Amino acid sequence: EAQVTQNPRYLITVTGKKLTVTCSQNMNHEYMSWYRQDPGLGLRQIYYSMNVEVTDKGDVPEGYKVSRKEKRNFPLILESPSPNQTSLYFCASGVGTSNQPQHFGDGTRLSIL
């Protein structure tokens, strides 16, 4: 079954404690992306990757890092989380052409205290 898998689904942590949210897709997609969703703001792109070792900033990259060492994995790293990063995070993947659908994970709800 085609899937984008995120872990963990829920996390409560404290300010400054480094965390990683993993994302894995089994569709051999070149493109992967991270979004955050906040009430009243919709989904906003954090980082994206066009292929292995190719990543770039989205609209709200501050405070986040990503890496793309393998095609299937695209982890989101918060080196020093802060309360304003409390949000619902989604990983997405897609094929090479812009009109193919993107596939989303079920989300990771992060609470930074």
Add this chain to the structure above:
Amino acid sequence: DAKTTQPNSMESNEEEPVHLPCNHSTISGTDYIHWYRQLPSQGPEYVIHGLTSNVNNRMASLAIAEDRKSSTLILHRATLRDAAVYYCILRDVRNAGNNRKLIWGLGTSLAVNP
């Protein structure tokens, strides 16, 4: 990127058709119209997309106005499982680089009454 306008919320009854409108008056000739939906506690899910002609798939139909300034997502028989937020998104096929980014509005929250 061209913007879309959707009603904040709509309501329907189970088993009845639902027409979800989207206005995109500044659409360009190379913009495709995409629809996604987000069920409660889930990630967004692709529904349908089209350019000029009406489109049908197993989930829904997409009716596109002749001038392309508006479109309507049609759910032929709403079920309780169709209660979700529906997003209408324009994607320009000409964009190089990060052409896969989806630009999200706030969508239409659809309630389905039993």
